Amino acid sequence: MLKRKVSLDDFYAWYQENKIRLREDAFKYSIHNEKLREEFLKEWPLDRILTMSIDEYIIGKGAKSNSFCYALEAGKYQSLFMGIGGGGSSKFGIYWNENTKSYKNQANKIIPESELEDRFNKLKSDLYEIIQAGRMLDFNNPIFDIKKSKNEFIGRSAVVTKLLCIYSENHSFLGVNMNSQNEFWNRLIPQSNQGGPYRQNHEICKLFSKTYPELESSMLGSILFEYSKDCIDSDNKQGEKEMSEQNNIHHPLSNILLQSKNLILRGAPGTGKTYLAKEIAAELTGGNEDQIGFVQFHPSYDYTDFVEGLRPISNEDGSIGFKPQDGIFKKFCQKAKEAQKTGGQDNFDEAWDSYLAYINNSDEKEYLTKGSYLSVNSRQNLSVNYDKGTSGWSLSRNYVYELYKDSNYNKQNYYKSEGKKVLETLKKRFGLKDYISPTEINTDKKFVFIIDEINRGEISKIFGELFFSIDPGYRGRDGEVSTQYANLHETDEKFYIPDNVYIIGTMNDIDRSVDTFDFAMRRRFRFVEVTAESQLYILDKKLGEHAEEAKTRLRNLNAVIENVQELNSHYHIGPSYFLKLKDVDFDYELLWSDYLKPLLEDYVRGSYEEDETLQTLKKAFDLTNNEQTDLQDTGDYDADN
Known part of the structure; x- marks a missing residue:
């Protein structure tokens, strides 16, 4: 590409x-x-x-x-x-x-x-x-x-x-x-x-x-x-067409999610962001509800709800104790791991971890060549050291793994000799099998987790150390972390977000809590604006013969909202509000008085000429044709006319 x-x-x-x-x-x-x-x-x-x-x-x-x-x-x-x-x-x-x-x-x-x-x-x-x-x-x-x-x-x-x-x-x-x-x-x-x-x-x-x-x-x-x-x-978009054909995906936002792993749908209230998120999830999962997770964030939602925390349990003697239990997202990720297909032959992780444990526990140096020996820097890196005391360097797990999959791998060619020697040791002493490419993509089953109102929670506290794992570049074992309650688990296994998990968040542009959305966390998501206009098809699907009038009134109202001095397009009325027409038997006056007017009053409260602005908005809402240019400059509108 x-x-x-x-x-x-x-x-x-x-x-x-x-x-x-x-x-x-x-x-x-x-x-x-x-x-x-x-x-x-x-x-x-x-x-x-x-x-x-x-x-x-x-x-x-x-x-x-x-x-x-x-x-x-x-x-x-x-x-x-x-x-x-x-x-x-x-x-x-x-x-x-x-x-x-x-x-x-x-x-x-x-x-x-x-x-x-x-x-x-x-x-x-x-x-x-x-x-x-x-x-x-x-x-x-x-x-x-x-x-x-x-x-x-x-x-x-x-x-x-x-x-x-x-x-x-x-x-x-x-x-x-x-x-x-x-x-x-x-x-x-x-x-x-x-x-x-x-x-x-x-x-x-x-x-x-x-x-x-x-x-x-x-x-x-x-x-x-x-x-x-x-x-x-932009680079990723070049591959989206090919991905669409390969995965039989039709919605453009489904392609974006496949590319970026993490997606935020942002826009004015009522634009159908949650509805859209569920549509995307249904397309990627084939409508299988077992592969879709959903949660709505709020100010009191925390890490213990999302990842893991201590929960009270009743002991056999009737006393109350506490036990670590997985939160909703961790359970979802475990389900996604279990569903992954493991075609092919690849036991690299097992052999690599055994080698690292051997080096850590050995009383003697593990020599790579005469005069150079290995030590463990982290699970991701071996350090190559020299008896002469000269400075060493790092040989990464990822490099050795790429060489394992393809002996002709030519990136960082200067590491190739040492990488091959490590592979020889893994094969001779730790049972590394020859690599056989999987016949099935191991992310065939896609799991989509929807976080509604994602900006209403305190993001950094809810995600905790998953702040690292959620990065699209660190999905899978490369993003392993020890959770906050790791020392209470029976095994030392670390947690990671599998690469067949996709996350969709929704957020309102005008929600005052948007400023609390952690800036560094923003970097891990791709943001797409959902406009009221782009979602009008919802009215066609849900309102049938009443859709055209509803769309006309909505467009007229939004055109005036955008021209109110204190407002802008972030305050548009979304089509979800007009779905309430079915609840009021398509009585537009009730839709205005019970649903739209209270919202618009909140929008303009304390502004200059509040009552006049509301009258202008009402007149725009009442228009059932497209001739509303005389209303778009609210400063010139005379409410008595």
Whole structure:
């Protein structure tokens, strides 16, 4: 598939087309972001990094610890610049493991008490030095040599980039997660070994700021993120026609959901967003209700309802105890996993996990070649280390897996020799079978979960660590996370959202709670506006011979609403309100007095000439033809005529 070219000119044309919306959204975010940044700098001035205790630093002891790492990932500052939630706690170098009651390193090994102080002091020093060098834009510093640097944080780009955004005084960093969008931004400025994602991030910021100085640096990050998202969406649309034919899909929004995994239907009240969501779900699932989930968010809805929580149970002796129970979304995901087809032959995960466990528990080094040996960085990465003490590098699970599926895989060719040696070991010692491609797509059965009124709940609290897993790029085992109650489960199995799960949210544009929708979470959804006009077909389906008059009245009313000074198209009346005609025996006066007038009174309450505006709206509603141009300028309308 030919991908869209990334250029300054292309960006600016896109920016001019979407300028008003982009600046409004970016301004809101920059105000929120700067307030959080100021609070963070007061609480965590840079020099405090060198003096903080280990318990002030580590994650793993729960929210009450209010530690540096917890605050950044899941606490007060999780939405500051960019989310770094999910994945393993090893990204911070040292963390607390509640099960073993011990401090562990990035390889998930317990740190002996005798080594803990030196290990933590080295970690603090490395973090401080890389932030200092990054703030000074000193990317030629040996610290920023991706392959040779001995700095512990050189490979922890999400953590370090977020901190550089916070501590840099001149907004030299964007707060765009370069890892998740690596392929896209490499089309503009490729990463180099010297400086890696940090230099790339800064150079992108500098390039756009120099070319278009009217783009304030405080707003640039969120605007460029939207640009990358739109470009990636544009790339995806090229494959939608082929996907339609392959899946026998006809509704265009069904294709969009298949491409993006997560979709928000936004629009004025009554535009039939929930109805539309159910139509899409029915098409993708063949109308099988067992493959469709539904929930409506509200202010008191929380993580324990959605993911998992403790629920009271009655013991045999009559006493009351508490037991962890899965929430509605987790149960839905488990059902989707069970339905996945597993054609072909692929036991890579089993062999890989066995190898990692062997390396972790072995008293001897696991040599890859003479002079180089392996250690476990995380489930996703092996570290290649050298006896001579030179800096090592990471060999990713994903790379070895791609090589397993295709021995001619040529990306990152310089890793191929080591990758093949790991595969040989997996086959000889851990029972890895030859790969046989599945004869059936393992996402054949699609499961659609609908979240109605998604912006009425506190999103970040409801999703918790699923903030990471919900990202379309981390579906399946790549997005595994430990849930908040993981230590109470009988197994150590982590939770993930399978790749045959699709999420549709609905939200009203004028709902006051829209501003609480977490900005970082917005990045994980594709937003599509549902207009009143686009949904008029609902009236044809539901009202039969009465549909034409209903559509005419609705259009006339919306034309005037859009021209009221205090209102706009977000306040349109949706066709769902006109379905109430069946309840009032098609009496339009009752529809007005009992359904429409109370809503419109709320819209214009406290505005200039409230009564006159309502009379204008009523007159538009009463028109049964299209001649309503004399009403569209409400300032010139005389209510007595």
